[in-house]
């Protein structure tokens with residue numbers, strides 16, 4: 001049975017990203033996959049200290065972080081999953097700080113010993129698949145062009161060894177206090193999740 005993991009970088013309950021992730025959960029379950037959601041807002045994750053302890057030992061396996069926090073459980077879940085749903089709103093042209101903090105802690109997936117100019121990805125080949133979901137106040141097509149959000153979600157997928165197979169950028173999500181995910185976007189999310197399963 002396919003095991004999926006969704007990582008949700010939204011700060012608020014039942015906003016655009018939560019609704020998209022809920023839709024993904026319903027679709028995955030209806031398609032016979034198991035799915036777990038990590039709400040980053042509920043997870044105790046420290047900031048990366050840039051000590052690079054985790055990047056010194058070569059190999060495919062994620063390095064060992066000095067922090068003893070929720071990220072250990074997150075890494076275990078990433079390793080156990082077959083596919084991913086990576087989702088974040090756009091805040092100040094980028095993924096949320098919540099999602100960025102998670103991304104920086106993925107440095108365990110880099111081999112970067114002292115003396116090397118640049119890190120190497122431990123996962124050289126993408127053996128898993130991911131779908132990407134971003135949201136913004138601006139229209140989606142503009143968000144995709146001008147914001148870093150989608151690129152950052154792609155980098156996240158690459159880092160953990162996954163190939164993005166589809167993405168949606170849902171815009172105009174800030175006109176109401178409680179936005180409703182448009183039906184068309186709900187259908188897009190369903191179709192993407194079916195592809196992932």
Ligand SMILES: Cc1cc2nc3c(=O)[nH]c(=O)nc-3n(C[C@H](O)[C@H](O)[C@H](O)COP(=O)(O)O)c2cc1C
Nearest residue numbers: 010015016017089090091092093135136137138174
């Ligand atoms: C602090 C902050 C910064 C934001 N920056 C942007 C931005 O740069 N561009 C944009 O189009 N929308 C921006 N927005 C709007 C959010 O992207 C939008 O409300 C969000 O995608 C909805 O996601 P959610 O419903 O899951 O919270 C910002 C919102 C906040 C609160």
